Amino acid sequence: MHHTPSEENYIKCIYHLQYNTEKVSTNMLASTICTKPASVTDMLKKLQSKKLVNYEKYYGVKLTDTGNKIALDVIRKHRLWEYFLVNTLGFNWTKVHEVAEHLEHISNKELINRLDDFLGNTSVDPHGDPIPDQKGKYKTIRQSCLSEVPMRQYVCVSSIKNQSSQMLDLLSHYNITIGTKIKVIRRFEFDGSAEIKINKSPLTIVSELVAKNVYCTI
Amino acid sequence: MHHTPSEENYIKCIYHLQYNTEKVSTNMLASTICTKPASVTDMLKKLQSKKLVNYEKYYGVKLTDTGNKIALDVIRKHRLWEYFLVNTLGFNWTKVHEVAEHLEHISNKELINRLDDFLGNTSVDPHGDPIPDQKGKYKTIRQSCLSEVPMRQYVCVSSIKNQSSQMLDLLSHYNITIGTKIKVIRRFEFDGSAEIKINKSPLTIVSELVAKNVYCTI
DNA sequence: TATTTTTTTTAGATTTGTCTAAATATTTGT
DNA sequence: ACAAATATTTAGACAAATCTAAAAAAAATA
Numbered sequence: 001m002h003h004t005p006s007e008e009n010y011i012k013c014i015y016h017l018q019y020n021t022e023k024v025s026t027n028m029l030a031s032t033i034c035t036k037p038a039s040v041t042d043m044l045k046k047l048q049s050k051k052l053v054n055y056e057k058y059y060g061v062k063l064t065d066t067g068n069k070i071a072l073d074v075i076r077k078h079r080l081w082e083y084f085l086v087n088t089l090g091f092n093w094t095k096v097h098e099v100a101e102h103l104e105h106i107s108n109k110e111l112i113n114r115l116d117d118f119l120g121n122t123s124v125d126p127h128g129d130p131i132p133d134q135k136g137k138y139k140t141i142r143q144s145c146l147s148e149v150p151m152r153q154y155v156c157v158s159s160i161k162n163q164s165s166q167m168l169d170l171l172s173h174y175n176i177t178i179g180t181k182i183k184v185i186r187r188f189e190f191d192g193s194a195e196i197k198i199n200k201s202p203l204t205i206v207s208e209l210v211a212k213n214v215y216c217t218i
Numbered sequence: 219m220h221h222t223p224s225e226e227n228y229i230k231c232i233y234h235l236q237y238n239t240e241k242v243s244t245n246m247l248a249s250t251i252c253t254k255p256a257s258v259t260d261m262l263k264k265l266q267s268k269k270l271v272n273y274e275k276y277y278g279v280k281l282t283d284t285g286n287k288i289a290l291d292v293i294r295k296h297r298l299w300e301y302f303l304v305n306t307l308g309f310n311w312t313k314v315h316e317v318a319e320h321l322e323h324i325s326n327k328e329l330i331n332r333l334d335d336f337l338g339n340t341s342v343d344p345h346g347d348p349i350p351d352q353k354g355k356y357k358t359i360r361q362s363c364l365s366e367v368p369m370r371q372y373v374c375v376s377s378i379k380n381q382s383s384q385m386l387d388l389l390s391h392y393n394i395t396i397g398t399k400i401k402v403i404r405r406f407e408f409d410g411s412a413e414i415k416i417n418k419s420p421l422t423i424v425s426e427l428v429a430k431n432v433y434c435t436i
Numbered sequence: 437t438a439t440t441t442t443t444t445t446t447a448g449a450t451t452t453g454t455c456t457a458a459a460t461a462t463t464t465g466t
Numbered sequence: 467a468c469a470a471a472t473a474t475t476t477a478g479a480c481a482a483a484t485c486t487a488a489a490a491a492a493a494a495t496a
Contacts, residue, residue, distance in 0.1 A: 006483065026444055039484055041445055046482090058444060058491060089332040102324045108317050114307040224453065244474055257454055259475055264452090276461060276474060441494070450485070455478100462473070 003052075005105040008074050009033060010043050011052060014063055015071035023060030072136035078104035079125035079132075080115050086126040087119070093126045093177065094168035128159025128178045128215065144218070146184060146194060147211040154181045155216035162213040170210065174198060182216065221270075223323040226292050227251060228261050229270060232281055233289035241278030290354035296322040297343035297350075298333050304344040305337070311344045311395065312386035346377025346396045346433065362436070364412060365429040369402045373434035380431040388428065392416060400434065 003011075013032055017024045026044070030037045048055040052067035063071060081103040085091040091099075113134065123131055123139055130138035143158050157180045160167065171177070175198060185203060186195040192208025206214075221229075231250055235242040244262070248255045266273040270285035281289060299321040303309040309317075331352065341349055341357055348356035361376050375398045378389065389395070393416060403421060404413040410426025424432075 004482080027442090035483095036485065037444060038446080038486080042483075085329075089329070089336055091328070091332065095328070099324070099326050099329050102326075106317070106320045108320075110309070110313070111303075111307070111317050114309065118307055222452080245472090253453095254455065255474060256456080256476085260453075437496100439494100439496080441492105443492070444490080446489070447487090448485100449487105450483100452482085452484105453480105454482105455480075457477090457479105459476070460474080462471105464469100464471070466467100466469090 002107070003070065006043070007047065007050075007052075008070065008105055010040075010047060011063065011067050011071050012074045012078075014053065014061060015068065015075070018063065023062060025060050029061075069136055072132045072138075074104050076132040076134075076136070077106070077112055079129060080112065080119060082125045082127070083119055083122055083131070084115060092172075094165050094172060096126065097163065097165070124159075124178075126178065127163055128157070141217055143215040145212050146182065146196070146206065146214045146216065147187070147192065147208060149184060149216050149218065151184045151187070153218070154183045155218050156181055157214060158217045159215045160213060161215060167210075167213060171214075174204065174206070175201070176214065182214075220325070221288065224261070225265065225268075225270075226288065226323055228258075228265060229281065229285055229289045230292045230296075232271065232279060233286065233293070236281065241280060243278050247279075287354055290350045290356075292322050294350040294352075294354070295324070295330055297347060298330065298337060300343045300345070301337055301340055301349070302333060310390075312383050312390060314344065315381065315383070342396075344396065345381055346375070359435055361433040363430050364400065364402060364414070364424065364432045364434065365405070365410065365426060367402060367434050367436065369405070371436070372399045372401045373436050374399055375432060376435045377433045378431060379433060385428075385431060389432075392422065392424070393419070394432065400432075 010029065010033065013029060014024050017028055017032065021028075026037045026040045029040045029044075033040070044053060044055045044061055047053040047061075047067070051064055052070065053061050053063055055061040078100045081100045082093075082096045085096040085099060086093050116134075125131055130140065132138040141158055145161070146155075149155050157176060157178055159178065160171065176182070181199055183197040184194050185197060188194070192211065193205050194208075194211050195203055195205050197203055228247065228251065231247060232242050235246055235250065239246075244255045244258045247258045247262075251258070262271060262273045262279055265271040265279075265285070269282055270288065271279050271281055273279040296318045299318045300311075300314045303314040303317060304311050334352075343349055348358065350356040359376055363379070364373075367373050375394060375396055377396070378385065394400070399417055401415040402412050403415060406412070410429065411423050412426075412429050413421055413423050415421055
C-alpha cells in the first residue's frame with residue numbers, strides 16, 4: 001500500500017513524539033509539523049480510517065503496529081540518505097536534514113536496499129542515530145549525556161539529541177562530531193555548565209543545554 | 219521560484235516532444251503523460267500564466283526560454299540520477315527510469331552539484347543521452363541509427379531512442395548496451411531488418427524497429 | 437463548584453490537479 | 467464546400483491537504 005508524503009510525515013512525527021509521551025496530542029503535532037490543529041484533526045481521522053493510528057477524540061493518538069512499521073521504514077530511508085549525503089557526497093552534517101526530508105519519501109525497495117549495501121549496511125547515521133534494518137530492527141546503544149557522564153575519563157560522542165541547525169552549528173564551532181573524545185573536568189552547579197576537554201585541545205566550557213543534548217558512550 | 223512535480227513533468231514532456239514537432243498539441247501531451255486532454259488544457263493555462271510556455275488555444279504550445287531552462291534542469295537531474303543508479307548502485311539500466319522520475323523532482327542545487335562531482339562530471343547517461351551542465355549546455359554527438367549507418371564497418375552504440383522497458387529488455391537479450399561494437403552485414407529490403415554482428419558473437423538479425431532506435435557513432 | 441482558559445473539533449472555504457460530459461473549433465474526406 | 471470525424475476547450479465536480487472562524491470539550495484556577 002502507498003502513502004502520501006504528508007501521511008508519512010505525520011506518522012514519523014507521531015513516532016518521534018511517542019518516545020517521550022505515551023499519547024500524542026493534537027497541538028504537539030501541529031507545532032512540530034508547523035501546521036494548524038484543525039489540519040491535524042483532519043489528518044488523524046484519515047490515518048484512523050486507514051488503521052495506521054488509534055485516535056480518540058479529545059484524548060490523543062498512538063500508532064498501530066502497521067503505523068509503527070511505516071514510521072520505521074521512513075526513518076530508515078531518512079537516515080540512510082543522511083549517511084549517503086555526508087559520507088558519499090561530502091555534505092556538512094548540519095545541512096543534510098532538509099534534503100533527507102525529501103529523499104525519505106521515495107519508496108522503492110530495490111533503491112533502498114542497494115543504497116544500504118553500497119553504504120556498507122551501516123547501523124548509525126551521521127548524528128549517531130541508529131538505522132533500522134529492513135524489518136525495522138535496530139540496536140540501541142547504552143549512552144548518557146555530558147551532564148551525567150562520569151568525570152575525568154574520556155567518553156565518546158555517540159549521538160546528538162537536539163538536531164536543530166543552530167545546535168549543529170554550535171557543535172561545529174566546538175569541533176564536536178560523532179566519535180569525538182571528550183573528558184568532563186568540572187561541573188558548575190550555578191548554571192549547570194561544564195568544563196570539558198575536547199580531544200587534545202585546551203579546556204572549554206559548554207552550557208547546560210549543550211551538556212544535556214550531547215550523548216556519549218563510556 | 220519553485221515548481222510542482224506535475225508542472226515539471228509537463229515542461230519536460232513538452233521539451234521532448236518539441237524535438238520532433240515545432241508546436242506540441244494537447245492530445246500528444248495527454249497521451250505521453252497518461253492523462254486526459256482536459257487536464258492538459260488546464261495545466262497549459264497555468265504554465266502560460268507563469269510564463270513558462272507560449273500557449274495558443276486550439277493551436278499548440280511551445281516552451282519559453284524560462285521553460286526551456288527548467289526542462290534542461292529537470293533532465294540534468296534525471297540523467298545524473300540514472301547514471302548514479304546504474305554506475306554507483308548497480309541497477310540494471312532497464313529499471314532506472316521509474317526511480318529517476320521521482321528523484322528528478324528534488325531541487326537542491328548543492329545536492330545536484332555534489333552528485334555531479336561525485337560521478338566525475340560525466341556527460342552521458344546510461345542510455346547514451348547527454349547530461350546538460352549547470353547552465354543547461356550539453357554536447358551533441360554525431361550519430362546515426364543502425365538502418366542508416368555504413369555497412370561492413372564496426373560502429374559503436376551511443377544511445378537508444380525508444381527507451382521503453384520492453385525495448386531495453388530486448389536489447390539486454392541481444393547483449394547490446396552503450397559502447398557495444400556492431401557491424402551491419404546485410405539489410406533486407408522486404409521488412410527493413412538487418413543482419414548484424416554484435417561484438418564477436420555469431421551473426422543475428424534485428425527488426426527495422428530496433429534498427430531505427432539504436433544510434434551509433436562511426 | 438463555577439468560571440475562565442486552553443485544547444480540540446466542526447463547518448465551511450480554498451488550492452491543486454485531476455476527471456467526465458458537453459460544447460465548440462478544426463481537420464478530413466468526398 | 468459540406469458533412470463527418472477528430473481535436474480541443476469549457477463547465478462543473480471531486481479528492482487531498484490545507485486554512486479560518488466558530489463551537490464544543492477538557493483542564494486550570496479562583
